[in-house]
Amino acid sequence: MAQSILHMALVVKDYDEAIEFYTKKLNFILVEDTYQPEQDKRWVVVSPSGSGTAILLARASNHEQEAFIGNQxxxxxxxxxxxxxxxxxxxxxxxxxxxxxxxxxxxxxxxxxxxxxxxxxxxxxxxxxxxxxxxxxxxxxxxx
Missing domain, CATH: 3.10.180.10 (2,3-Dihydroxybiphenyl 1,2-Dioxygenase, domain 1)
Structure with a gap:
């Protein structure tokens, strides 16, 4: 059985500023940016070019999660x-x-x-x- 890590979640303050950083400064590819109305959030995935692993940019949704932004x-x-x-x-x-x-x-x-x-x-x-x-x-x- 083959397994691999597909995504890792990274807690962020704001989707758009995180997308800007990862795509413009680190040259990552924006793989997906899909709005999920039932949860009022976005599914935002970025990845280094040629990589099989991606990062899910997960906007903090409460104060507890906000405390971990930048200190995961x-x-x-x-x-x-x-x-x-x-x-x-x-x-x-x-x-x-x-x-x-x-x-x-x-x-x-x-x-x-x-x-x-x-x-x-x-x-x-x-x-x-x-x-x-x-x-x-x-x-x-x-x-x-």
């Missing part, structure tokens, strides 16, 4: 954006005003830097090296 993982890195060209993506993100809170470093698994999304959630931007066990995932190779 208690201050730890929450999401990991993999790239096959770290320096090109890093330079483009910096030029678009993305705030990096940890500068790029070479690690045993590849190159990594930590940035904030529009609400303050922490992300890793990383390029894995060929020796990492996840390197062949999503590269078109059937090796793993």
């Amino acid at each position: 993982s208690g201050g730890r890195v929450f999401l990991f954006l993999r790239t096959d060209d770290f320096w090109t993506d890093y330079k483009e993100m910096v030029s678009k005003g993305i705030e990096f809170v940890r500068e790029p470093t070479e690690q045993s698994y590849g190159i990594v830097a930590v940035f904030k999304d529009l609400y303050g959630n922490l992300w890793d931007l990383l390029e894995l090296n060929e020796t990492h066990p996840m390197y062949f995932r999503d590269t078109g190779s059937d090796e793993f």
Whole structure:
């Protein structure tokens, strides 16, 4: 039986500002934006180009949920954006005003830097090296 993670929910303050950030600053694709009248909310899905995993941008619907905007993982890195060209993506993100809170470093698994999304959630931007066990995932190779 094959399984995969299809979507991850990310609590946001506003659909449109989140769409703007993810599509314009991170170059994600807007996969779906469908109004659901029975719940008075939208089903908004964005995804990095070529990725099988997507993020559901879920607008906070009460004060309890609002408290988690920007702190979904208690201050730890929450999401990991993999790239096959770290320096090109890093330079483009910096030029678009993305705030990096940890500068790029070479690690045993590849190159990594930590940035904030529009609400303050922490992300890793990383390029894995060929020796990492996840390197062949999503590269078109059937090796793993």
